[in-house]
Amino acid sequence: MVLNVGLDFGTSNSGVGIYDGRQVKLLPIDRQNILPEVVKTILYITRDDRHLIGQEAVALYYRHNVNRPRHYVKKWAGELEFTGAEMYYVRDIFVYEDELKPGRLLQYLKTALRSGDYPGTQIFERYYALTDLITAYFKVLKERAEVILGEPIHGVTLGRPVIFSTDSEKERTAENTLLEAAYSAGFEKVEFEYEPVAAALYYETLLDRPQNALIFDFGGGTLDITIMRLGNPSERHIYTNAGIGVAGGDFDRAIIQTRLLPYFGKGQYGLEPEIVELIHAVSDWSALPDWSSPKIHATLERTIRSGIAPGRIQSLKSLVFNDLAFSFYNVVESAKISLSNKGVTVIRLQDIDLDLWQLYTRYQFEKDIQSYRTQIEDVLFSAIGNSGLEPEEIDIVVKTGGSSSIPTFSDMLIDLFGAERVKTSDVFNSVTAGLAIKAYEMG
Amino acid sequence: MISPGQVEEWIREVGERPESAVEIIRHISERLAALTENNERLLVENISLRNREKVEEYKSRIANLEYQLELLKRQLGGLPDIDASPDGLNLLIYDSNGRILNIPLDFDNVLQGEVFARLAVKSFVNGETPRLLVTDSNEELLCIFDSGRAVTLPVSKLGQTEMDALSWESAVLIEPQGGEELVTILPIAKMALANYCLQVSRRGYVKKVRESFLETYVANGNVGKGVVSPVDQTCEMILCDEADLLVMVSYEGSVGITPVSSLPSTIHEVFRQKPSDYVITAFIKGDRSAFMAVTQNGMIFNREAAWLAQGEDGKTKNRTILSKARLESGLRIVGADTVNNDDRAITLTSDGSLRLSNVAEMLRAGALFDRESTLNLLSITTFSN
Numbered sequence: 040m041v042l043n044v045g046l047d048f049g050t051s052n053s054g055v056g057i058y059d060g061r062q063v064k065l066l067p068i069d070r071q072n073i074l075p076e077v078v079k080t081i082l083y084i085t086r087d088d089r090h091l092i093g094q095e096a097v098a099l100y101y102r103h104n105v106n107r108p109r110h111y112v113k114k115w116a117g118e119l120e121f122t123g124a125e126m127y128y129v130r131d132i133f134v135y136e137d138e139l140k141p142g143r144l145l146q147y148l149k150t151a152l153r154s155g156d157y158p159g160t161q162i163f164e165r166y167y168a169l170t171d172l173i174t175a176y177f178k179v180l181k182e183r184a185e186v187i188l189g190e191p192i193h194g195v196t197l198g199r200p201v202i203f204s205t206d207s208e209k210e211r212t213a214e215n216t217l218l219e220a221a222y223s224a225g226f227e228k229v230e231f232e233y234e235p236v237a238a239a240l241y242y243e244t245l246l247d248r249p250q251n252a253l254i255f256d257f258g259g260g261t262l263d264i265t266i267m268r269l270g271n272p273s274e275r276h277i278y279t280n281a282g283i284g285v286a287g288g289d290f291d292r293a294i295i296q297t298r299l300l301p302y303f304g305k306g307q308y309g310l311e312p313e314i315v316e317l318i319h320a321v322s323d324w325s326a327l328p329d330w331s332s333p334k335i336h337a338t339l340e341r342t343i344r345s346g347i348a349p350g351r352i353q354s355l356k357s358l359v360f361n362d363l364a365f366s367f368y369n370v371v372e373s374a375k376i377s378l379s380n381k382g383v384t385v386i387r388l389q390d391i392d393l394d395l396w397q398l399y400t401r402y403q404f405e406k407d408i409q410s411y412r413t414q415i416e417d418v419l420f421s422a423i424g425n426s427g428l429e430p431e432e433i434d435i436v437v438k439t440g441g442s443s444s445i446p447t448f449s450d451m452l453i454d455l456f457g458a459e460r461v462k463t464s465d466v467f468n469s470v471t472a473g474l475a476i477k478a479y480e481m482g
Numbered sequence: 483m484i485s486p487g488q489v490e491e492w493i494r495e496v497g498e499r500p501e502s503a504v505e506i507i508r509h510i511s512e513r514l515a516a517l518t519e520n521n522e523r524l525l526v527e528n529i530s531l532r533n534r535e536k537v538e539e540y541k542s543r544i545a546n547l548e549y550q551l552e553l554l555k556r557q558l559g560g561l562p563d564i565d566a567s568p569d570g571l572n573l574l575i576y577d578s579n580g581r582i583l584n585i586p587l588d589f590d591n592v593l594q595g596e597v598f599a600r601l602a603v604k605s606f607v608n609g610e611t612p613r614l615l616v617t618d619s620n621e622e623l624l625c626i627f628d629s630g631r632a633v634t635l636p637v638s639k640l641g642q643t644e645m646d647a648l649s650w651e652s653a654v655l656i657e658p659q660g661g662e663e664l665v666t667i668l669p670i671a672k673m674a675l676a677n678y679c680l681q682v683s684r685r686g687y688v689k690k691v692r693e694s695f696l697e698t699y700v701a702n703g704n705v706g707k708g709v710v711s712p713v714d715q716t717c718e719m720i721l722c723d724e725a726d727l728l729v730m731v732s733y734e735g736s737v738g739i740t741p742v743s744s745l746p747s748t749i750h751e752v753f754r755q756k757p758s759d760y761v762i763t764a765f766i767k768g769d770r771s772a773f774m775a776v777t778q779n780g781m782i783f784n785r786e787a788a789w790l791a792q793g794e795d796g797k798t799k800n801r802t803i804l805s806k807a808r809l810e811s812g813l814r815i816v817g818a819d820t821v822n823n824d825d826r827a828i829t830l831t832s833d834g835s836l837r838l839s840n841v842a843e844m845l846r847a848g849a850l851f852d853r854e855s856t857l858n859l860l861s862i863t864t865f866s867n
Contacts, residue, residue, distance in 0.1 A: 382495055398513075401499070
């Protein structure tokens with residue numbers, strides 16, 4: 040019998056599950072994680088071309104990188120040809136490379152898939168197209184799953200958001216990239232299922248009678264909404280699918296931009312444009328490592344010596360050149376999560392030349408993401424309208440995904456449907472479980 | 483960062499969720515306590531800056547780093563302008579005025595037992611006795627003054643003096659400052675191989691410094707001084723290990739033997755002497771076969787090395803070389819060391835003559851000079867080939 044698994048490739052977390060017709064088994068892919076069935080969507084590629092994922096990647100990244108020494112060497116990268124009306128010349132292009140850099144950490148691969156303008160990246164001696172990066176992640180995931188199951192995996196049902204992009208070209212490219220990556224990783228059969236539909240399939244196993252369900256799948260990268268008839272597999276019916284590229288990662292960025300950039304010099308007069316640009320890049324996790332060049336280092340040093348906000352610029356320098364960006368984003372995300380259960384938290388990061396302390400309340404958080412809340416409300420109303428159902432005809436609302444626990448969105452659903460109809464499914468695993476059921480049905 | 487706008491937002495939070503008030507107060511008071519502590523630390527640092535303590539500290543650190551860098555350069559042999567032969571031996575003659583003569587030893591042209599150079603007699607002013615030291619030509623020297631000042635310089639930088647033109651006029655001068663005296667020179671190229679450095683004073687006080695602290699100790703100006711009595715003065719600096727035996731020999735022929743392991747790291751009187759006596763030399767017993775002491779009239783006392791056995795319970799064991807009768811006859815010890823038969827010695831006598839001798843012949847003869855000789859021995863040093 041061939042073995043098919045469900046694979047949820049999430050923006051922040053991923054998971055692999057298998058269904059035997061009676062019950063779903065979620066595989067403990069990351070035994071170092073608090074929830075072993077959830078593996079962080081993080082890939083760490085070392086200089087000797089080792090690929091690590093999840094907590095193992097994070098641990099090695101910390102061990103390798105934080106406060107490590109750097110040594111930049113000038114390397115020839117290529118040449119540029121200039122051709123004008125009466126002139127032609129070739130110019131050499133050099134880049135500065137940190138030859139002590141032990142590895143590269145990659146996160147938000149799925150966001151890159153959605154944006155469509157991320158072709159890939161050079162990592163040490165090799166160029167990785169986005170397909171290669173996702174392939175690398177899938178390969179490790181597949182290998183670990185096969186070790187747990189004790190036999191090779193044949194096929195996979197991959198989750199995908201309802202909408203990768205509103206641009207049809209990007210939409211097609213994203214799906215093809217994911218498909219190619221899955222085949223390259225060694226899966227012989229690949230099919231897709233919408234993530235909220237997968238969550239619905241899992242929820243269906245708990246039902247004893249048919250119901251109209253609204254699945255509110257709100258994770259790290261997207262909000263996906265599906266309204267469908269559930270309860271009897273032969274009578275499943277999707278009324279509508281809707282989605283928007285707003286989720287947990289956007290909220291983290293909003294917190295950073297609104298509350299934390301002043302710690303790094305935002306709002307200070309007299310800074311060079313390059314420094315101002317760098318300050319604003321702090322909210323872009325993936326871009327920050329690229330700023331750690333000797334030129335920027337010299338500019339930061341010069342700014343510190345000039346006396347323009349020296350403490351804050353020193354903090355900025357520490358963040359960029361001591362590889363603290365990953366820690367920084369983690370503390371912001373943790374603070375956001377903690378505000379789901381309480382009204383007050385502290386965003387705290389202390390390291391060499393960096394002492395960040397920000398008291399942050401749920402009131403402030405909700406204020407900071409107010410514009411996103413409006414967008415999400417619009418999508419929700421639009422989905423209900425497109426389904427042809429009245430809100431009263433929706434029997435149950437199922438929340439899943441990490442961001443669905445944020446109180447302001449729970450309140451939004453409760454206000455609309457009433458507390459008794461809003462249920463929480465397994466926040467991190469319901470999509471994986473639903474994909475496993477779908478994979479079983481694939482045969 | 484707390485702005486009025488943020489405080490307003492916190493108040494709004496408390497309005498929506500009153501239970502948040504306790505949390506906000508708790509977080510702010512914790513932060514306040516941390517900032518107060520930090521502020522206290524900064525105040526202390528600020529006071530140090532105003533008192534110039536920091537400046538002194540950093541000056542000291544810089545001096546220490548420069549010293550270490552210089553050492554490394556020498557030890558790695560990286561300097562291109564070293565003009566001494568790499569494997570040769572040099573004889574250094576130095577006095578308390580900071581004058582150092584550097585003579586390359588060319589054994590092919592030096593006859594055993596014969597005078598190979600002569601230092602102008604008029605050089606010995608006010609009874610000043612020069613000291614002798616044989617060292618490698620690529621050695622690094624730590625010149626120690628009784629003020630606590632220490633100067634490092636390589637032998638190769640000393641310049642060389644021709645044997646036939648030996649006078650203090652051609653010496654390198656490390657000028658003493660404010661009445662200080664050059665008390666000893668310590669070769670330190672192999673300092674890293676030792677665990678400790680001992681500082682021995684003329685009154686028999688010893689301080690044991692761990693090798694890793696020595697650089698700081700030197701940089702802080704604690705070498706050379708650091709003796710208890712103002713009239714006392716540092717006599718020797720010795721590199722050693724925990725298992726070594728320290729031997730101190732006095733002018734009147736007393737010998738004190740103490741295990742290094744029993745020495746405290748504070749200054750301690752290890753070798754008590756009569757008021758008229760003082761330590762003239764100190765050294766590590768090592769694995770040499772014999773102990774040799776020489777008097778001012780050239781008489782040589784020879785004992786097996788085992789004679790330098792340590793006392794019980796790590797205490798200093800005192801022995802005597804000169805009998806009461808000899809002391810009363812005016813005999814005094816000028817130099818002493820542990821030796822092997824194949825070692826050599828260089829002596830400086832009152833007429834300024836420098837002689838090279840085989841230790842084996844010296845021990846066999848029992849005397850440096852003829853019975854009729856009127857020469858006095860001023861200084862002696864022994865060395866291995």
